[in-house]
Amino acid sequence: MxxxxxxxxxxxxxxxxxxxxxxxxxxxxxxxxxxxKLGCDVGDCGACTVIVDGKAVNSCLMLAAQADGRDVxxxxxxxxxxxxxxxxxxxxxxxSLQCGFCGPGxxxxxxxxxxxxxxxxxxxxxxxxxxxxxxxxxxxxxIEAIQxxxxxxxxxxxxxxx
Amino acid sequence: xxxxxxxxxxxxxxxxxxxxxxxxxxxxxEVGRSIPRLESHAxxxxxxxxxxxxxxxGMLQGKICRSTVPHGRIVRIDASAALAIEGxxxxxxxxxxxxxxxxxxxxxxxxxxxILAIGKVRYVGEPVAVVLAADLHVxxxxxxxVVVEYEPLEPVFDEVAATKPGAPIIHDSLRPAxxxxxxQYLKGRSGTNxxxxxxxxxxxxxxxxxEADQVFENxxxxxxxxxxxxxxxxxxxxxxxxxxxxxxxxxQSPSYVRAEVSRLLGWPENRVRVRTAFLGGSFGAKLYIKLxxxxxxxxxxxxxxxxxxxxxxxxxxxxTKHGATVRIKTGMAKDGRIVAREVETWWNxxxxxxxxxxxxxxxxxxxxxxxxxxxxxxxxxxxxxxxPPAGALRGFGISQIVWAYECQNDIIARSLGIDPLEFRRxxxxxxxxxxxxxxxxTNAEIDEVLDRLSDRxxxxxxxxxxxxxxxxxxxLAIGFKACIAPTTSVAVVNVYGDGSCCVSCSTVxxxxxxxxxxAQIAAETxxxxxxxxxxxxPDTDVTPYDMATLGSRSTxxxxxxxxxxxxxxxxxxxxxxxxxxxxxxxxxEYRDGAVISRSGARMTxxxxxxxxxxxxxxxxxxMGTFTPPYTKPDPxxxxxxxxxxxxxxxxxxxxxEVDTETGRIRVTKLVNVGDVGCAINPAIAKRQLNGAxxxxxxxxxxxxxxxxxxxxxxxxxxxxxxxxxxxxxxDLSAELVEFPxxxxxxxxxxxxxxxxxxxxxxxxxxxxxxxxxRIMELPxxxxxxxxxxxxxxxxxxxxx
Ligand code: FES
Ligand code: FES
Numbered sequence: 017m018x019x020x021x022x023x024x025x026x027x028x029x030x031x032x033x034x035x036x037x038x039x040x041x042x043x044x045x046x047x048x049x050x051x052x053k054l055g056c057d058v059g060d061c062g063a064c065t066v067i068v069d070g071k072a073v074n075s076c077l078m079l080a081a082q083a084d085g086r087d088v089x090x091x092x093x094x095x096x097x098x099x100x101x102x103x104x105x106x107x108x109x110x111x112s113l114q115c116g117f118c119g120p121g122x123x124x125x126x127x128x129x130x131x132x133x134x135x136x137x138x139x140x141x142x143x144x145x146x147x148x149x150x151x152x153x154x155x156x157x158x159i160e161a162i163q164x165x166x167x168x169x170x171x172x173x174x175x176x177x178x
Numbered sequence: 179x180x181x182x183x184x185x186x187x188x189x190x191x192x193x194x195x196x197x198x199x200x201x202x203x204x205x206x207x208e209v210g211r212s213i214p215r216l217e218s219h220a221x222x223x224x225x226x227x228x229x230x231x232x233x234x235x236g237m238l239q240g241k242i243c244r245s246t247v248p249h250g251r252i253v254r255i256d257a258s259a260a261l262a263i264e265g266x267x268x269x270x271x272x273x274x275x276x277x278x279x280x281x282x283x284x285x286x287x288x289x290x291x292x293i294l295a296i297g298k299v300r301y302v303g304e305p306v307a308v309v310l311a312a313d314l315h316v317x318x319x320x321x322x323x324v325v326v327e328y329e330p331l332e333p334v335f336d337e338v339a340a341t342k343p344g345a346p347i348i349h350d351s352l353r354p355a356x357x358x359x360x361x362q363y364l365k366g367r368s369g370t371n372x373x374x375x376x377x378x379x380x381x382x383x384x385x386x387x388x389e390a391d392q393v394f395e396n397x398x399x400x401x402x403x404x405x406x407x408x409x410x411x412x413x414x415x416x417x418x419x420x421x422x423x424x425x426x427x428x429x430q431s432p433s434y435v436r437a438e439v440s441r442l443l444g445w446p447e448n449r450v451r452v453r454t455a456f457l458g459g460s461f462g463a464k465l466y467i468k469l470x471x472x473x474x475x476x477x478x479x480x481x482x483x484x485x486x487x488x489x490x491x492x493x494x495x496x497x498t499k500h501g502a503t504v505r506i507k508t509g510m511a512k513d514g515r516i517v518a519r520e521v522e523t524w525w526n527x528x529x530x531x532x533x534x535x536x537x538x539x540x541x542x543x544x545x546x547x548x549x550x551x552x553x554x555x556x557x558x559x560x561x562x563x564x565x566p567p568a569g570a571l572r573g574f575g576i577s578q579i580v581w582a583y584e585c586q587n588d589i590i591a592r593s594l595g596i597d598p599l600e601f602r603r604x605x606x607x608x609x610x611x612x613x614x615x616x617x618x619x620t621n622a623e624i625d626e627v628l629d630r631l632s633d634r635x636x637x638x639x640x641x642x643x644x645x646x647x648x649x650x651x652x653x654l655a656i657g658f659k660a661c662i663a664p665t666t667s668v669a670v671v672n673v674y675g676d677g678s679c680c681v682s683c684s685t686v687x688x689x690x691x692x693x694x695x696x697a698q699i700a701a702e703t704x705x706x707x708x709x710x711x712x713x714x715x716p717d718t719d720v721t722p723y724d725m726a727t728l729g730s731r732s733t734x735x736x737x738x739x740x741x742x743x744x745x746x747x748x749x750x751x752x753x754x755x756x757x758x759x760x761x762x763x764x765x766x767e768y769r770d771g772a773v774i775s776r777s778g779a780r781m782t783x784x785x786x787x788x789x790x791x792x793x794x795x796x797x798x799x800x801m802g803t804f805t806p807p808y809t810k811p812d813p814x815x816x817x818x819x820x821x822x823x824x825x826x827x828x829x830x831x832x833x834x835e836v837d838t839e840t841g842r843i844r845v846t847k848l849v850n851v852g853d854v855g856c857a858i859n860p861a862i863a864k865r866q867l868n869g870a871x872x873x874x875x876x877x878x879x880x881x882x883x884x885x886x887x888x889x890x891x892x893x894x895x896x897x898x899x900x901x902x903x904x905x906x907x908x909d910l911s912a913e914l915v916e917f918p919x920x921x922x923x924x925x926x927x928x929x930x931x932x933x934x935x936x937x938x939x940x941x942x943x944x945x946x947x948x949x950x951x952r953i954m955e956l957p958x959x960x961x962x963x964x965x966x967x968x969x970x971x972x973x974x975x976x977x978x
Contacts, residue, residue, distance in 0.1 A: 034315065050231040051224020053458070055408040056490040060895035063408055091224035104222040111214050111861055114869060115689025116221030117408035117458030123222065142903040149895065151408055151459050152689045153865065154872035155903045156910055 020080045024049070025093025033080055039073075040064045042080035043090060051091035051120045055149075062148035065121035066090045072128035074147075091120035094127065102168045103127055106161035114152035122148045126162045134170050138163070208702040209924045212861030215694045216713070217456065217687070227455040227715075229428045230412045230487060237414065237483035238267050238310040240476060241317035243324040244495060245299035245306050248335070248564040248888030249346065250328035252297060252306070259323040260309055265316035268480050269324060270308045272296040275475045279442050282475070286434070286466045287361060288373060289353045291530040291567070293442075293471045299328065300348055300529035301566050302888040303495025308476060310484060333564035333888055337526035338503050340371040340563045347371060348529060348562040360810060361535065371562040373527060374535035378543045378556040378816030380614040386518025386553030390509025394590050398582035399955040400938075402501040402526065402883040403876075404494050405571055406900055409458020411496060413469035415476070416483035423474055424451045428458070430465045430686050431726035432716040438467050439474050450474075453717040457688035461873070462570030463497050464688075465728055466533060494893035498883060499571035500537060501526035504545070504582035509553075514596045514604050518553040521545040521582070525568070525575065527560050532569035535560040540662055541575030543816055546614050547583040548624050548658040548827065549605040554614040556816070564888050573659070573934040574729055577874060580657035581956060584939030588653065589952060598943065599637050602628060602656060616817040617660075619825060621919040621927075623853040627656060627829040630913050634849045635831045643948060647839045650846075651948025654831035657935030660822035661928060662729040664808035668722035668801070669739035671700055671747045675795040677771030677783035679704060681743075684716040684724035685736045690930050691862040692732050696740050698858050699923050703744035705769035722801075730826060730928025733858060735804050737923035742802025750798050755781045758789045806921065824919055824927045827853035830871065830936035833909075834944040841964030843879060845941060847909040852932035856918040856925030863929045867912035870933030876901040878938040882957050 018037075021030040024047060031046040040057070043049040043066070052075055055063030059077040066075045067089040094101040100108065103126050113119045122145060129136060129144040136144065141159050150158070220226040257269035272294040275282045282296070283289040295306045307324050311317040332346040339345060351368040354361035364374065387393055413427040423443075429435050432452040440447045457464060469486050476484040488496060502525050509518035523542055527534035542558030591601035606624045613619050631654050632638070644650040670682040681700050687693045697711035714721060724736060748768045755773035756763045758781065765776045773781040787794045806823035833847040850871040857863040880899050884892045892898045912933065918925020938956055946952050951966045968975050 036315065044231075049224075053408070054230070054410070055458075056895050058490070058894060058896070060490070061408065095223050100219070100222065107222045108214060108218045111212075111218060111865065113218065113221050113689075114691070114865060115408065115457060115459040116217070116226050117228065117689075119221050120224045146902050146904045149408075149900055149902050151406055151461075151873065151900060152869045154868035154910055155906050156868060157865065159903070 018081045020084045022083050022086060022088050024088045025090060035081060037080045038076050039066070039078040039080050039083045040075035043075060049090050049092050053117050053120055055117065062125065063118050063121040065124045065148065067124055067128050070128070070131065072125045091124060094123065101127070103130070103162065103165040106165040106168070110157045110161040110164065112153065112157040112161045118148060118150040122150065122158055126165070130166050130169060135166060206702055206924065208698045208708050209858050210856070210860065211698070212859055213694060213698065213708050215691050215862070216697055216709070217693060228409050228458050229414070229426050229455050230409050230458065232414055232426055234414055234416055234483040234485070237485050238312055238480065239314040239317050240308045240310050240473070240484055240486040241314070241321040242305045242486065242492070243307040243309065243321045243326065245295065245302055245304040247299060247328045247330050248302050248333040249331040249348070250299055251331065252295060252299060253327040253329050255307060256325040257307065259325065260320040263316060263320045263323065265311050265313055266320045267310045267312065270294065270310065270476055270479060271306070274479060278475055278478055282442060283353065284438055284442060284467045284471055285355055285531055286533050287355055287358060287535040288531040289355050290349055293475055301564050303566055304529065305472065308472065308486070310476060310480060335563050335565055335885065335888065337501060337524040337561045337563055340561050341524065341559060345371060348564065360813065372559050373531050373562055374538060374560040376539040376542055376558045376816065377814070378554065378614050381553035383518050383520050383553040383555040387509045390517050391512045392510045393507065394510065394586060395505070395507040396586050396589065396954060398504045398506065398585055400502050400578045400581055401956060402498045402565065402568065403571070403881045404498050404883055404898065405461045405463035406490070406493065406895065406898070407459035407461060407463050410488045410490065411464055411468050411493065412485070412487035413473045414483060414485040415473040417477060417481065418451060422449045422451065423477065424453070425470050425474060426453055427470050428464050429454050429470065430457065430460050430688060430728055432686065432718050433684050433723045434466055434726055435470045436718045439471055442471055451717065451719045454686050455715055457686055460688040461572040462728065463493070465570055465726060468496060490895060491893045494883060494890045495566050497532060497569045498528065498566055500534065500568040500575060500578060502578040504579065506582045506586050508586060508590060510590060510594065514594055514601060516549055516551045516605050519546045519551050520555045522557045523579065524559050524561055526563050526565060528563055528565040528567040530567040531560065532567045534568055537570060537575040540660070541579050543615050543821070544576065544658060544660060545579045545583065547587070548607050548656060550607045550611055551614065556614065565885070570728060572870060572873065573931040576657060576659045576931065577877070577934050577938060580655065580935050581938045584655035584657065584936065585942055585954070588943040588946060598654060599628065599632055615811060615821045616819060617821040621855070622825040622827050623915045623917055624656065624827045626915045627827050627851050627853055630851045630915060631829045631831045631849065634911070634913065648835050648837050649948040650833065650835050651944040651946070652831065652833045653940045653943025653947050654829065655936035655939035655943060656827070656829040658828065659826045659931065659935065661731055661734065661824050661826065663806060663822050665725035665731060665735060666803065666805040667724045667735040667739040668803045669736060669743040670722055671740065671743040671800040673747050673751065673798040675783070675787050678710060679706065680712045680714055681740055682714045682721045683736055683740060684718070684721045685732045686716055686727040688727065690866060691859065692727065694862065695733055695858045696736065699737050699740045700744045702924065703741055704748055706771060730930040730932065733926050733928050734824060734922050735806070737858065737926055738804040739802040741923045742804060743800040745800070746802060747798050747800025750800065751786055754786050754790045824922065826928060826932050828932040828935040830940040832940045832944045834941060834948060836945060836948050836963065838949060838967055841960035841967060843941065843945060843958055843963060845875065845907045848875065848907045848937065849911050849913065850933045850937070851913045851915060852929055853915040854929045854932070855922045855927035856916050857914050858924065858926050860914060863914055864912040866929050867933035868910055870931060871910065871912070871937055872901050872906060874934045874937035875905070878941050878957055880957050880959055
């Protein structure tokens with residue numbers, strides 16, 4: 017067993033887990049944060065994407081122990097009680113998702129992209145999110161939503177934008 | 179009280195649909211609005227409920243041990259090493275299941291699939307045993323320690339070879355399920371791998387060929403592909419009270435699961451409760467029985483809750499799309515009219531029938547295409563092989579069939595020097611004309627689909643094919659499907675004391691947006707706003723029967739049931755008001771939670787409840803049942819005056835670039851046109867077309883399950899590529915053709931599969947347009963394209 021303490025969505029949390037436990041399993045099974053999805057569990061789909069110290073990572077590929085002491089942001093930490101993050105809002109407005117299972121991962125990847133590049137071109141969005149697969153949608157409305165959110169974030173940077 | 183909900187029509191439908199002009203949609207408030215999905219907030223904040231998240235107190239997790247041989251007798255199963263591992267609770271085998279269920283074979287068409295293998299395995303990956311442990315890691319580790327010894331039998335993988343004399347026989351005898359009376363004649367048939375041969379005969383095809391000026395014959399193939407849904411298939415079972423069982427499952431067919439698990443256990447249906455949540459995609463993968471019978475049996479054997487979830491790799495060994503071989507022969511008259519068409523299709527159903535026989539029959543009868551052909555003969559063989567089982571995948575076999583006839587139509591058009599669009603116009607089956615099954619084509623806008631494709635592609639403008647190594651081409655294709663029949667949907671609409679309302683139905687929202695559509699239909703009928711309606715997710719203890727969420731049937735069938743249920747509730751409210759206000763019911767209207775009379779009198783919900791229940795509380799329950807009429811086809815000729823409640827017409831067109839040095843195709847533009855009757859929610863309907871188009875793009879360009887002696891060698895999303903953002907055409911669009919269907923709810927038809935039908939042949943036709951090379955087998959991988967190019971240049975590539 018290893019003891020892991022991470023700062024998840026602004027809150028310090030600790031768990032004792034077998035060493036092979038991934039960050040994804042830690043979040044889902046130990047912290048009950050099921051917003052991050054398990055699609056393939058081997059790094060191929062992006063459904064498990066979270067942001068660790070500002071970078072988008074596949075949490076199914078990272079061991080929980082590797083995240084020890086680091087800042088982790090999951091989909092649950094993106095919105096406040098009464099306000100969705102502009103990316104979430106745009107995904108809602110553009111009806112970008114269908115089954116929604118890929119959604120949290122796509123949104124977290126988009127967040128990491130916009131933090132780094134506030135005005136991405138369509139090609140930059142496609143490149144950055146090339147590893148976030150979706151079986152339902154055809155992606156078009158995701159790309160539009162990300163561009164729209166980028167516009168809004170540029171115009172009025174939100175304070176909740178951790 | 180219920181309004182008689184089953185509409186009937188004279189069996190003889192010689193009547194034509196009303197002309198288009200008369201079929202104009204009325205003005206509506208809720209239906210036809212592109213409302214964002216009701217659940218979209220929960221999906222963007224991560225809180226949406228999926229069964230995959232569910233954990234039950236004290237539950238065990240199961241890991242399946244799977245067959246390593248494609249065909250063989252089980253000599254011995256030794257679980258001792260697995261049982262010795264600390265934390266392993268039990269190892270369950272087929273023989274253990276038999277102590278609970280003496281005849282543990284299931285399946286919607288044939289009772290051929292054992293819950294766990296008994297005596298024999300029929301494909302690599304077949305479940306042989308299950309290890310149960312509280313900790314999934316322990317179960318996984320122990321599953322590797324279960325030793326199974328096999329005596330190998332000769333396997334057969336090819337669907338045509340499996341029908342030849344002397345082929346290894348996979349099932350000793352056929353065991354049709356009771357649900358389909360028309361399969362009973364197959365009972366006990368032995369010595370064959372053909373689970374069903376279904377025919378359609380129309381006119382005299384031999385005479386047609388004899389009289390034809392020219393005859394074309396080709397063979398087209400499609401390989402097996404997989405659904406690859408993002409939420410893994412998952413089921414949990416727990417004991418419920420002293421004699422019941424609850425199954426939580428990612429299923430598209432909760433009513434079926436209840437019936438089939440009850441049948442297996444020999445229990446009445448009311449002791450089995452089946453519930454679902456949102457599904458993280460399904461596309462036909464989570465239909466009928468998948469893990470439900472297994473978790474039910476395990477939970478009853480160990481008297482603890484049991485959960486089994488598949489890995490992505492295991493999905494490849496659970497259910498696939500049918501591979502198919504299609505031989506198509508077409509007789510042409512000089513004037514470019516098709517005079518005879520014969521299609522023979524072998525469907526690779528894998529080791530267990532699942533719904534395969536239905537796929538082959540129901541898609542098979544459309545195999546001549548949406549064309550007016552005097553002489554038609556269609557034969558379909560549902561074939562057992564030693565591949566993983568094949569079942570439904572978004573389109574139910576249609577895209578394999580369209581692949582054949584739309585590629586061949588282009589071959590013919592080119593050979594006769596007729597423009598491909600014009601060729602189709604000359605041959606399409608117009609509204610009011612009989613299809614090869616004898617059923618009249620009605621409410622089907624095929625000409626309009628062609629017009630829209632032509633407009634969107636600027637078909638009459640000269641196209642630049644480019645020069646140098648990268649060439650450009652464009653192609654189009656049309657296709658159609660007959661919605662499955664006969665099926666039934668039942669819905670309940672509850673109006674509560676404050677006027678708010680819930681819809682109870684067993685339609686599963688797996689991403690297609692059915693919750694929103696059903697809410698829109700109820701809201702339109704009740705004169706309230708969609709956003710205030712809540713849709714209760716399937717729970718067989720609460721929600722009434724529905725055949726299943728499949729085959730693009732829900733909008734039409736469940737939509738009608740919901741409409742009828744809402745009408746029933748509204749009628750009851752109006753009757754209460756009419757009695758209280760002492761007016762005629764015709765004078766009254768129910769809107770925004772109140773009854774308003776023409777004279778201006780108004781009864782609020784409070785008043786209505788007081789009048790009915792004596793206080794401001796209560797429930798008004800409306801019910802609706804919908805079963806469209808259907809006439810069973812004649813088993814010899816496939817003829818029926820009423821084979822389907824509606825036809826779904828589709829067209830796709832593509833512009834591509836092909837690199838002649840690498841064989842790589844880039845689709846630059848893809849247009850998908852769907853005839854949807856009337857869109858309940860146009861935005862959602864378009865998303866369905868684009869989503870389906872993208873999925874079929876993957877099936878066209880690169881998706882293909884690769885096998886080695888029955889073993890899938892690319893069973894991961896790393897090795898089995900599905901379309902990502904970088905693969906989607908820059909110009910991807912969808913267009914709806916909307917002429918209300920006379921019996922659809924507010925004119926709607928289904929749309930979930932429509933966008934799949936025509937994409938593959940449109941791209942292959944574009945490839946041929948670009949470089950004159952014709953490929954007869956999907957997918958159009960760079961290697962296959964390059965080989966074809968080099969062969970056409972008489973300098974073939976070396977074989978692998
Ligand atoms: S679940 Fe992590 S990449 Fe698929
Ligand atoms: S919305 Fe279903 S996987 Fe993306």
